[in-house]
Amino acid sequence: MSRARVIVMNSALGPLDYRVPHGMSVEPGSIVVAPLGPRQLVGVVWEADRLPAEEVGDNRLRNLIGVADAPPIPAALRRLIEWTADYYLAPLASVLRMALASTSALEGGRTIVEYRATGQVPPRMTPQREQALERIGDRQGLIRELAAIADVSDGVIRGLVKAGAIEGVTVELDSPYPVPDPGFAPPDLSAGQADVASILRQAVGAGAFQPFLLDGVTGSGKTEVYFEAVAAAIASGRQSLVLLPEIALTEPFLKRFHARFGVEPVAWHSGLRQSQRRRAWRAIASGEALVTVGARSALFLPYPDLGLIVVDEAHETSFKQEEGVHYHARDVAVMRGHFERCPVVLASATPAIETRQQVALGRYAELKLPGRYGAAELPAIEAIDLIEQPPMRGRWLAPKLVTAIDATLARGEQVLLFLNRRGYAPLTLCRTCGHRFQCPNCTAWMVEHRLIDRLACHHCGHIIPTPRACPECDSEDSLIACGPGVERIADEVAALYPDARTAIVTSDTIWSPAKAAEFVNRMEAGEIDIVVGTQLVTKGYHFPNLTLVGVVDADLGLEGGDLRAAERSFQQIMQVAGRAGRGEKPGQVLIQTHSPKAAVMQALVSGDAESFYEAETQARREAGAPPFGRFAAIIVSSEDKEAALDIARAIGRTAPRVEAMQVFGPAPAPLAMLRGRHRFRLLVHARRALDVQDVIRDWLGGVAWPAKVRVVVDVDPYNFL
DSSP: OOEEEEEESOTTOOOEEEEOOTTOOOOTTOEEEEEETTEEEEEEEEOGGGSOOOOOOGGGOOBOOEEOSSOOOOHHHHHHHHHHHHHTTOOHHHHHHHHTOOGGGGSOOSEEEEEEEOSOOOSSOOHHHHHHHHHHTTOEEOHHHHHHHHTSOHHHHHHHHHTTSEEEEEEESSOOOOOOOTTSSOOOOOHHHHHHHHHHHHHHHHTSOEEEEEEEOTTSOHHHHHHHHHHHHHHTTOEEEEEOSOGGGHHHHHHHHHHHHSSOOEEESTTOOHHHHHHHHHHHHHTOOOEEEESGGGGGSOOSSEEEEEEETTTOGGGBOOSSSOOBHHHHHHHHHHHHTOEEEEEESSOOHHHHHHHHTTSSEEEEEOSOSTTOOOOEEEEEETTTSOOOTTOOSOHHHHHHHHHHHHTTOEEEEEOSOOSSBSEEEETTTOOBOBOSSSSSBOEEETTTTEEEOTTTOOEEEOOSBOTTTOOBTOEEEESOOHHHHHHHHHHHOTTSOEEEESTTTOOSHHHHHHHHHHHHTTOOSEEEEOGGGSSSOOOTTEEEEEESOTTGGGTTOOTTHHHHHHHHHHHHHTTTTOSSSOOEEEEEESOTTSHHHHHHHHTOHHHHHHHHHHHHHHHTOTTSEEEEEEEEEESSHHHHHHHHHHHHHTOOOOTTEEEEEEEEEEEEEETTEEEEEEEEEEETTSOHHHHHHHHHHTOOOOTTOEEEEEESOSOOO
16 A cells, blocks of 8 residues: 555544555554644554545655554454444544554553552651552552542652652563363253353354344343353354443452353453553454453454454443443444354343344344243342331331341341432532532532532532531531432431441442452352442342342432333332342342332332333334434533523524424523533434434534534433433
């Protein structure tokens, strides 16, 4: 190639042409360094016939500077990047950046100096130094990584290095990963599991695209079954990718994988140090890493020989990316399987209606595991009517639930109380003047976190110390907490059961795989009697001695008018109910609700999921809602409210008149201000057959807006705030 078309890592630019200097060899997918003005940017060489660009004469081209010491981006991944950018209306460079997620992996050098605590106490201890050493613990990383972990400046860490409290360690960057052994510890599968595993092994051996829905009740052994497909891929020398919805699930999964294959897989998530990300990226790109487990971002890594993709807990809404490129990892995983020509397994106990519809249309094959493994049985589920059986005044646990907790603890078994609300209380107000504490950056209440004595915004992260007096009327001791969060439930548990060992499990307390592993170890060792947790504990965990689950507020997820609210509540409560009775001991689930006759509550108690899904599906069909119609949100935001409103109105005025499409808005978003930016939304509703992306692309292409205004398109939105 004498000239190359390059996508550089700048979302504002399209493809650019460069001259390939004499002696340099590049091909489509080559990762290169290209000049742009006085700067040097990383880019990827692309097929010129797939990307139109301004024709530039050879005499005007600038030379490429160099080629990275890394394998080219594979053709199948380049096709996926193109599809994702087109479908989700995102710049190609923004999607490509996810594939080049470790810039250090493109650099030479095989060692790096990281830092860790020595255990020595420095002669001069300041509050910041004390905080740094406490938060760093036994973690290791670059100075800037440790500073971020400790929430201090780089200078504090450097000072601790000089004082001898932190030391440098030379790390080998590219040491090879151990190879998983497919025959290390094969499981004893039931007849039903063995049949499903055989189908998946055959699909891996066939080496063709085939999406599967692995629909199994909680505790049915879905993981052990798809591990057999992973074993088949390992045996054939091909790579596997397992996507998990939460970073906290990674550590328990790694333990199960190690028990089956003798070694841990390659992990990919936001908690990795830079050196770990580099090592993982290079091992994946070279094909050395045979099994990768990770969060949704692992989907865009450059696997050269992908033989299997598994999306575990495929119904989870956290697979939808809400920042940057608004893709849904479940759907993009299916498309990657299409381009890679490999099977894709969507595993779930509560499949999304969109996935069930694909099965109904014959596009996905359904594999069912209807019963729990071994002697374990599904728990008995019962609703507690909070109108007829309310909790005592000032409390949140109904008498019937308290009685069940008494009996469970008396048997030496464990209890899980579920409330999907972090902190102590969602709202703090002054009883004297009625002042409510609201985030200055968002239209959201500040949530009280009593454990850290702070008020926090869960949208932008703004934190203030809990005041002793009302800032409006100066009244002291007049602030009252309204409503319960998990911390408040934990306080009630402590008052009722002072001798019980209680753990609060939320993203505030389980912020890393190591913390998740610590929680799992304590549960398995019987060091915890009662868990009070959010959705973090609803999936993936297996505790045989946990026999009682109490859902504190089952109505919480039904608020807000989300089209998926009932489905999401059903999935969440079924998942948390599935934590009970996973061993030989029977389980019990008690659901506190003010609406026991609501369809979702009736379905949970009766176990008649099919009738619930049929009714929900029919309601979606009649409304033309997904999967029978299409939505796209257009969000206009700016620090200048009038500027945002002007552009939102301009977009609304120029909306195209298309027979199969309606446009609603603009209107202030439910979160009218987020992180200091005023927000307005338009909602596009279209028939399934309409290519809504082309319509929106042409529509917005005719509207100009200033740099201070941001316009974001969210295709297939899950968040309507």
